[in-house]
Amino acid sequence: MAASSNPWSHVYKLATGIVRTNSTMTTLRKPNGTVTSSILDTMNTKFDNLITDDREEENRHNKDIRKMIEETIYT
Numbered sequence: 001m002a003a004s005s006n007p008w009s010h011v012y013k014l015a016t017g018i019v020r021t022n023s024t025m026t027t028l029r030k031p032n033g034t035v036t037s038s039i040l041d042t043m044n045t046k047f048d049n050l051i052t053d054d055r056e057e058e059n060r061h062n063k064d065i066r067k068m069i070e071e072t073i074y075t
Contacts, residue, residue, distance in 0.1 A: 025042070026039060026042060027042060028042050028045050028046070030045055031049070
């Protein structure tokens with residue numbers, strides 16, 4: 001019997017402690033060396049370091065993409 005169809009395989013794993021639990025990252029070390037103190041602080045730290053700021057200047061590629069996005073699509 002396959003493990004996916006055997007209902008006792010999950011019970012066995014629970015009883016023996018084999019089941020892995022998903023962990024959630026709740027704290028991060030900030031660039032200044034301090035540690036985040038709340039989930040909101042953690043999310044803000046992620047956003048501040050992973051998402052870049054918009055730039056005022058645009059290169060040719062950016063202008064072409066913006067033009068394509070703003071054009072009306074007729075279907």
